[in-house]
Amino acid sequence: MATIAARVVPVPVRLGGGRHIVERNFLLYRRSWVVFLSGFFEPVFYLLSIGIGVAHLVGDFTLSDGTKIAYAAFVAPAMLASSAMNGAIFDSTYNIFFRMKYAKLYDSMLATPLRPWDVATGEITWALLRGAIYSAMFVLVMLIMGLVSSWWALLALPASVLIGFAFAGAGMALTTFMRSWQDFEFVQLAIMPMFLFSATFYPVETYPGVIRWLVEITPLYQGVVLERAFTTGTVGWFLVVHALYLAALGTLGMYVASRRLGKLLLK
Amino acid sequence: MVLAVENGRRMFDYWLTVYKRTWKGTMISSFLLPMLYLAAMGIGLGSFVDSNGTGALGGVSYLQFIAPGLLASTAVQIAVGESTYPVLSGLKWQKFYHSMIATPLRPADVVYGQLAFIAFRVLSSCAVFLVIIALFGGLKSPLAVLGLPVALLVGMAVAGPIAAYATTLENDAGFAMVFRFGVVPAFLFSGAFFPVSQLPNWIEWLAYVSPLWHAVDLCRNLSLGTVNPWLALVNVVYLLAWFIAGTWLAVRGFTKKLVG
Numbered sequence: 001m002a003t004i005a006a007r008v009v010p011v012p013v014r015l016g017g018g019r020h021i022v023e024r025n026f027l028l029y030r031r032s033w034v035v036f037l038s039g040f041f042e043p044v045f046y047l048l049s050i051g052i053g054v055a056h057l058v059g060d061f062t063l064s065d066g067t068k069i070a071y072a073a074f075v076a077p078a079m080l081a082s083s084a085m086n087g088a089i090f091d092s093t094y095n096i097f098f099r100m101k102y103a104k105l106y107d108s109m110l111a112t113p114l115r116p117w118d119v120a121t122g123e124i125t126w127a128l129l130r131g132a133i134y135s136a137m138f139v140l141v142m143l144i145m146g147l148v149s150s151w152w153a154l155l156a157l158p159a160s161v162l163i164g165f166a167f168a169g170a171g172m173a174l175t176t177f178m179r180s181w182q183d184f185e186f187v188q189l190a191i192m193p194m195f196l197f198s199a200t201f202y203p204v205e206t207y208p209g210v211i212r213w214l215v216e217i218t219p220l221y222q223g224v225v226l227e228r229a230f231t232t233g234t235v236g237w238f239l240v241v242h243a244l245y246l247a248a249l250g251t252l253g254m255y256v257a258s259r260r261l262g263k264l265l266l267k
Numbered sequence: 268m269v270l271a272v273e274n275g276r277r278m279f280d281y282w283l284t285v286y287k288r289t290w291k292g293t294m295i296s297s298f299l300l301p302m303l304y305l306a307a308m309g310i311g312l313g314s315f316v317d318s319n320g321t322g323a324l325g326g327v328s329y330l331q332f333i334a335p336g337l338l339a340s341t342a343v344q345i346a347v348g349e350s351t352y353p354v355l356s357g358l359k360w361q362k363f364y365h366s367m368i369a370t371p372l373r374p375a376d377v378v379y380g381q382l383a384f385i386a387f388r389v390l391s392s393c394a395v396f397l398v399i400i401a402l403f404g405g406l407k408s409p410l411a412v413l414g415l416p417v418a419l420l421v422g423m424a425v426a427g428p429i430a431a432y433a434t435t436l437e438n439d440a441g442f443a444m445v446f447r448f449g450v451v452p453a454f455l456f457s458g459a460f461f462p463v464s465q466l467p468n469w470i471e472w473l474a475y476v477s478p479l480w481h482a483v484d485l486c487r488n489l490s491l492g493t494v495n496p497w498l499a500l501v502n503v504v505y506l507l508a509w510f511i512a513g514t515w516l517a518v519r520g521f522t523k524k525l526v527g
Contacts, residue, residue: 035440038447049455054312056465059319185295192300196307202315
């Protein structure tokens with residue numbers, strides 16, 4: 001029955017063998033749940049430090065459309081988007097690289113009926129589940145701190161899963177090109193500037209011409225726009241474009257990753 | 268004593284040889300990232316802080332306020348980075364410490380050499396960062412140059428205890444805890460980005476316990492030219508105490524692990 005269902009459903013839902021990988025990771029993390037849970041605290045610390053400490057210094061923010069907003073409410077959605085990015089990148093780069101190169105995990109998996117596509121979808125699904133748990137807790141903290149001002153915030157969670165999907169796909173695709181741990185400095189080189197400059201701490205209007213355009217094409221910026229719109233309730237049709245951008249990036253990444261995994265491991 | 272210095276020197280020489288092959292990989296995290304923080308927070312966010320009035324900061328620009336804080340934080344981050352994975356790797360994965368003490372080197376010498384190399388990493392990275400801060404206009408007084416020895420001191424104050432902690436671990440999961448509940452909160456709440464007096468009382472006291480706060484305070488007072496000699500003495504003595512206790516713990520941990 002299950003196999004018939006798996007053959008009938010359309011491609012994106014065809015998780016198939018990937019579910020075994022999700023199960024494997026679940027069993028693995030059951031043994032180190034403290035490490036698992038601790039991942040939640042980092043964005044909360046950032047929120048408390050910047051959103052409350054620095055907020056005293058900044059005062060209220062006036063957005064481009066004239067609405068006044070507390071600085072913490074401005075930063076919080078950006079922290080939500082960044083933590084979705086960070087979690088997905090960590091899972092899809094360092095962890096995958098270790099499993100691929102050192103633990104030789106995928107070699108053994110591919111010796112079973114699992115295919116590269118299953119490995120790619122399974123790992124990414126796991127990263128998304130993990131990210132969704134962190135994001136849900138973070139949204140809850142925002143709610144308790146009074147930083148949510150609209151029912152649209154219900155969409156903040158799916159949006160952060162979408163951000164995670166985009167970065168997990170891209171990260172995993174890039175990981176298949178990495179030669180050694182030194183190459184991960186380039187991951188840092190891409191992640192940190194995005195974290196600092198993607199309209200996370202102040203509005204994108206601050207930047208002059210070309211730089212602003214550069215910021216606007218980064219994937220994290222797309223995510224920040226989505227999350228900020230949902231938690232502040234300033235929603236419009238333009239959000240569809242940002243969501244499509246992220247979906248496209250994730251799909252492309254997942255496709256490249258599974259192609260490359262097949263090439264690297266099934267030669 | 269002479270023997271310890273000589274043996275420590277040989278160990279330091281070993282680390283320098285390794286670093287000659289790997290220094291390129293450290294460029295981004297040691298130089299570029301602090302610089303980006305300086306630009307994003309000091310200049311970007313700074314323009315909003317400054318336009319809101321700088322009364323809370325005692326009249327200095329936000330860039331000048333956070334630059335010394337970032338210098339001290341950078342020192343801590345480099346020191347922690349060098350006393351976590353490399354140490355565990357030497358004890359567990361590559362086991363190069365074991366081969367070292369198969370020579371006339373004692374575990375204490377191994378620790379001294381390791382710490383000397385961490386000192387070198389902290390000092391060289393922070394010196395470059397200090398020049399960058401100066402170019403950005405983040406220094407107010409020439410005394411800011413003294414921030415460099417303070418950065419070195421805080422780096423050494425945290426390197427010892429963390430290396431000691433690393434000797435007690437079976438795998439690297441413990442480091443995630445050090446970063447998430449030690450380094451990151453210290454970075455965010457030690458007064459680098461805003462005066463700790465804005466924090467709720469009990470967190471404020473936690474900040475005073477953190478060695479980073481003492482370094483941030485001292486670096487900032489030097490840079491702004493507002494040093495109170497007695498307070499500065501307290502800062503220095505506190506950091507020295509961490510350094511001495513941490514080194515002692517590290518020697519004990521290494522000895523236990525390598526010959527115990």
